[in-house]
Amino acid sequence: MKCLKTLFSMIILVSCHLEYGDGRRILRIKDFITDTNHKNVDYSQVFQKAWKGLCEGEGEGTGGSSLVINENEKYTIQPQLFEGPCVSSYIHIQIDGKIEAPKRPKQWGNKRTESWLMFKNVESLFINGSGVLDPHGENWWRSVRHSKRPRTLSFKQCTDIIYNGLTQYNSPKNHISVYGCTNATLSNLTLLAPEKSPNTDGIGISLSHNIRILDSSIQTGDDCIAITGGRGGSSDINITRVACGPGHGISIGSLGKGDIDDTVENVIVRSCSFWGTQNGARIKTWHGGKGLAKNILFENITVTNTKYPIIIDQHYSNGGTGHVKGNAVKVSDVTFRYIEGTSASKIAIKLDCDENQGCHNIVMEHIKLTSAKPGKKLSAYCKFADVKASFVNIHINCGLYPQLLLLFSPLPKII
Template identity: 35%
Template sequence: MARCCKLLTGFLLWALLMLSWCEASRSRVDIYDHSNGRLKSDSIIKRRDDITHLKSFMRASSRPPATVSVSDFGARGDGKTDDTQAFVNAWKKACSSNGAVNLLVPKEKTYLLKSIRLTGPCKSILTVQIFGTLSASQKRSDYKDPSKWITFDGVNSLSVDGGTSGTVEGNGETWWQNSCKRSNAKSCSSKAPTALTFYNSNNLRVNNLRVRNAQQIQISIEKCSNVQVSNVVVTAPADSPNTDGIHITNTRNIQVSKSIIGTGDDCISIESGSQNVRINDLTCGPGHGISIGSLGDDNSKAFVSGVIVDGARLSGTDNGVRIKTYQGGSGTASNIVFQNIQMENVKNPIIIDQDYCDKSKCTEQKSAVQVKNVVYRNIRGTSASDMAITFNCSKNYPCQGLVLDKVNIKGGEASCSNANVMDKGAVLPQCKST
């Protein structure tokens, strides 16, 4: 076994040297794409991140992972005792260790946690094994940051694995009942925590995790790169306010696959600064569908590009695939593909809304986030309203390069305002310009 490990380490070292040599060579002579006249920055960044990940793997592969259990630091796991400090102490030990480390949250136990921030950088290559249940405190005074519950901050090469039973339980009812979306008598300014936040991290893996009943957003991925999320199940009641399933912002190179999301808001929301987002094999409903935006809030500049949704099933959602922007913003939402999607009983199956407003008062403005180069391919299903396709685009910044290719949505009409649309193959219903 020892000899095999040495051979593997030697091979990986050779591979690393070859990748480093290629990186140095290509960065000098092949950084310009002559076909479209721009720098190949994305490919260079990807090669650099791949090399970084390989270096991390080599450091961790020389010996078996060590295990640090929260139980060893006094965590009771009885669902009543505050285990926050035990988790902090276990994290400090795991993060400061060398090599590969598993931070274990044992199964068949429930750990009560206040707001907690687990920060890097770490010496170790960490896998957080959430095999038990993390349960949120329902006391508002237990949240130093009212917008966050569990946060991983600045931790590179982090893996979070839920095994067969790992659950993050937000106990959100306490916050939902105080939301203005539940009661007009409540203030809309009150904040609720995001259940699980990953911030400023590279080479992130989240697998086999169940997140439910978040106070607000369930999983938020912010300012990260090279992210894989797979086999997650995210659930909350259909009337739970602002409980987006997976929220992506300022993140590049992320893939979400083989996941089931049903919430009271967007199943997946993609915000400004996100690039190279790929979503595969997603089941969505209830909720507000898959949304890009909202973009351009408060006259801000927003950029989203390179989004591919390939393989999704949506049932009973308020929207299907949606792009939403405020008036007054600027920037672009571009190079987007929605394909191989089945919809059942969806109120707005395909929608672009450049007049989006979720405030008490919105005024008409001239500027807008430009929406361009969006493809809808092989999308079938039924509408639960009288609209199947809505392109409500800006008068001053019309939608450009919209393509409908083999789209068949029954039970609703199409309305296309200020939109440049091309039909390919059979399209039903066809756009009616207004």
Template identity: 40%
Template sequence: MTKPAITLPLLFTLLTFIDVSTGSSNVFNVVSFGAKPDGVTDSTSAFLKAWQGACGSAASATVVVPSGTFLVKVITFGGPCKSRLKFQVTGTVVAPTDYRAFGNSGYWILFNKVTKFSLEGGTFDARASGFWSCRKSGQNCPPGVRSISFNSANDVIISGVKSMNSQITHMTLNGCTNVVVRNIKLLAPGNSPNTDGFGVQFSTGVTLTGSTVQTGDDCVAIGPGTRDFLISKLACGPGHGVSIGSLAKVFNEAGVENVTVSSSVFTGTQNGVRIKSWARPSNGFVRNVFFQNLIMKNVENPIIIDQNYCPSKQGCPTEHSGVKISQVTYKNIQGTSATEQAMKLECSKTSPCTRITLQDIKLTYNKGTPATSFCSNALGTNLGVIQPTSCLSR
């Protein structure tokens, strides 16, 4: 049987090794550099000056954003810095209400190449309602920006952060290692378009725990190159659940492995736990994935693998996914499905899913009739009671 990707001793070691929350000798308050807590004055330059002072400090330092509301435009906090650095937010950071002010930057707040760093507390409000309206109207809109991004960051703790009303993804990790994210809230209306919660790709050793994600797209989106990712105690919904993929966007694509999702609750989501790939040739893979101790409450697709993803019906209707999915375990998953088909394992004709394990599954259709399952090209093993009846091939 597949084992959890990250053990508790390893998690403890991770937390101990990268904890940078101890006291700093140097404090750089953004107000001292000209920031105004009125929510109107542009404080971007003041934030950068505070950051530059802290980043250049030979001793560990803290950037402080005190109580109040601070307007900040597109900003990059660049590293590496000379010592440990904490970014401590008590107040609220807001984006411009004019969504076109971001241009094609792709991000609002970017932490680039930081090491031994912590982001603690605060509310970040991207105020994206105007952007959502543009997207829904079919106008020619900008591509949108991620609210809080980390690129090439190492040994990081993100704790107690609240992100609201992102244009697209609330928080992303790209090319990062050893990151612990705990007790965060990512919030946007359920009908906000493409507002993913937490996105990760090309990153290793990431833990997301004790967090709430309510949004209009994936609660957690797991992209190519993700390894050793642990999600626990997640409250997801509304949203589209936890999704590995979409994969196979390109042929040469890094694989996903050692992912664990445990002790989490999904409420009113479109999906529970999903693995999704385009119906295209690919040398990618998904392996050693462990979904355990999950509760589904009125979820449309509690358990789903979709390797025939082709929403535009262009370039893929006659193809089959090359992504190889193997060693995926679903254990102790219970609750209610909003659709009759509670379990759908639709795998590739040319690359069947192998070594799938179903153990102690109890999913019921909330209309009072028995739930059903559907499998295609899915091979594996059943353990314990499986409800709805398993359709796995041996």
């Protein structure tokens, strides 16, 4: 946390005094171009040279390093791996211009790359700006299978990361991947892809701890945010003031696919909104999988024309098979609180839990959902769930599991 506080202090320093140096090493892309005519420049190689300069602390000054890409700058680059560890005490990249990938997949060079832009094993990295990342993923959707499409941006095995302010368009697959990271804040981001774009998740979090997603807008063809455990689990995730839609909602999961023991715990999703999404607050686990989803809070949520505003699905398959009979990811200690808005389907609350494990200690408080179709009544679907509900305007009957159901009307105003 000490490193993270240092990074936040550095944000203020960089924002106020970027043009004056202030002891930092200020680098620009043009500094690494050897062709004085700037014709036929391979900017992929130039960016690698710039990264080496950042990582090794080249340039003037006595502090950390900053690479500045101004508003009027535009670069086309092939896939890049920016790898640490670095000598610099911190690394700052300010992107106010546009960075794009080649428009055709065959122009990417290595089409089998995991990600277009990847930061790996980097500590104390701060990326900000008002610029744009555009990988031209629309050309991948039509011509390349999902499993072979790259993500736009990945942070892999990084520590103390801040990513703030940028806009990303049309990812071939996930817009952002956070994998194996500790202490990361992603904020004020805009991620955009059409509703029918395939598998264009907004932000995927896996095997990571102490991650914050704040004040962002995500429009995708898949999950706006998806949290998985991986081998080692994910924990302490905070998602606050995120606008999602269109898309598939904010999901814990999917968990338990294959032979991985997937664990996700201590997650807060707060003050988020969903518009025209397939799901709102969602937990999805593979039938027959292994793992744990525990201590999850969805609070102060607004849904508009959302198909399933609240859903726990322990029979998720996504077309897959081969599950071990009798296994199930354990889902417990989940709270849905202060959720209001409109449902696009009759079943506004769906708790489809496993017959062997069930879902335990599911708390629902102050839920007010109405149909997006005037005059239509809503219902809940519940199997094998231990639900404690109060101030919920939809009757929840979970059959075998005891529950406390208190119905009050009208509901108190949500602030």
